[in-house]
Amino acid sequence: MQAAVKLQTKQEQTIYRILFAISLGHFLNDCMQSVVPALFPILEQSMNLNYTQIGWIAFALNMTSSIMQPVFGIFADKRPLPFLLPIAMCLSLVGIIGLALAPNFYFVLASVLFIGLGSAIFHPEGSRVAYMAAGQKRGLAQSIYQVGGNTGQSMAPLFTAFIFISLGQFGAMWFTLLAAVGIVTLYYVSTWYKQELIVRKQLQKKRSVNEMKVTSKLVFAVALLIFLVFARSWYGAGILNYFQFYLIEAYGVTIKHAQIYVFLFMIAGVFGTFFGGPLADRFGKRNVLLVSMLGSAPFALMLPHVMLGAAALLLVLIGFILQSSFSVTVVYAQELLPGKIGLVSGLIVGLAFGMGALGAVIFGKLADIYSLKFIMLFCSILPLIGILTWLLPSDKQVKEMNNEL
Incomplete structure (x- = not known):
């Protein structure tokens, strides 16, 4: 009995060394992904690509992860495989x-x-590690984990400006060094993960596990949440993949100068991701989700119509406010689907986020048919979809749904 209590107490502790290690792994993983959009201006010129082809590259990258993440997430929930983490980084190394x-x-x-x-x-295995190392601080743990990934994504403009403009496409070879660091880091995490699974398996034998009841209310809430993340991802896809070309065309700036504006949007999103968790703890998760979308809408609507200097300030505001719900969305989904950590990662971080890749393809085609200005105008209305957040269950209702299990 004392041994079981000791194991339970250990589970409630927050393991910061693992959280920061998996956050580093998340950063390196998303750095690998950021190499792709960072190369877009280079590939457009060297391979004479049109905007539709650029959209297909973004689509291939994100749809692979978005379609497969729920599959690996379900598998991870049923049979976690810790050493898939370094194997995943090896696959990214081959791609680089x-x-x-x-x-x-x-x-x-x-x-x-x-x-x-x-x-x-x-991502599914990484989310499970963050959840298991969180202890009683799940919101903070998710913020630490997601900040790593969002920081990695924000590096794309800097990679373009300071690496690929001077080194060209072959400069991607330098990222094999980051992949090597990632493999070592994730091997360390996997070793802890494997031991933790053994401990949790011992505790599960002493517990009765209730089956999750799939109700129409639950299905609607999850579907709506995915749709909201989908809309947010479309906006991000428009800024990350095409705003740089819009700046070059509309304002006559250089490729290097354009990257600074995209970076401001991305790095502001990193800070928004970190602060979103504590704000949700104080004001409620659904409230942060609502303010995140609608609060950024006025600035998004203004962005295509302002002068170049004002665009920088607006991008910072939009990035911070819009991404403040990033980690909150994951925690909210975990509470909707308790015990399905891998599935939640697949649906929210993978499927819903990755489905924004459809936006990259559609935006590319529209840019070729109409103009980049049209794309920016279309993107500017997407945050208004956040009004639908009112239809999500409140934090109190989510807790009541869990108590019914």
Whole structure:
């Protein structure tokens, strides 16, 4: 009995060394993904790509991870495999090498599939590690974990400005060093993860586990949450993939100068992700989700119509407010689907987020048919969809749903 209590107490402790290690792994994983959009301005010129082809590259990367993440998430919930984490980084390493050496558009597509697959494997297992190391501080743990990934994503403009403009496509080969660091880090995490699974298996033998009841209310809430993340991802896809080209065309700035504006949006999102968790603890998760979308809407509507200097300030505000719900969305989904950590990661971080890749393809086609200005105008109305957040169950209702299990 005392041994069981001791194990239970240990489970409630927050393991910061593991949280920071898996956050580092998340950062490195998403750095690998960021190499792809960072290369877009280079590949557009060297391979003479049109906007539709750029959209297909983004689609191949994100759809691979989005389609496969729920599959790996369900599998991870039923049979966790700790050492899939370093294996996932190895797949990304293969993709990075292929990307550095790719001679044509189709080879680029094949290479990004490896990076996408590596990400699809990493995220469900990474989310489980963050959940298991969280103890009683799940909101903080999720923020630490997600900040790593969002920081990695925000590096794309800097990679373009300071690496690929001078080194070209082959500069991607330097990222094999980051992949190597990631493999070592994730091997360390996997060793702890394996031991933790053994401890939790011992505790599960002493507990009765209730089956989750799938109700129409639950299905509606999860579907709506996915749709909201989908809309947020479409906006992010428009800024990350095409805003740089819009700045070059509309304002005549250089490629390097354009990257600064995209970076401001991305790095502001990193800070928003971190502060969103504590704000949700104080004001409620659904409230933060609502303010995140609608609060950014006025600034998003203004962005296509302002002068260049004002655009920088608006991008910071939009990035911070819009991304403040990033980690909150995951925690909210985990409370809707208790015990389904891998599935939640697949649906929210994977499927819903990755489905924003459809936006990249559609935006690319629309840009070729109409204009980049049209794309920015279309993106500007997407945050207004956040009004639908009112239809989600309140935090109190979610707790009541869990108590019914």
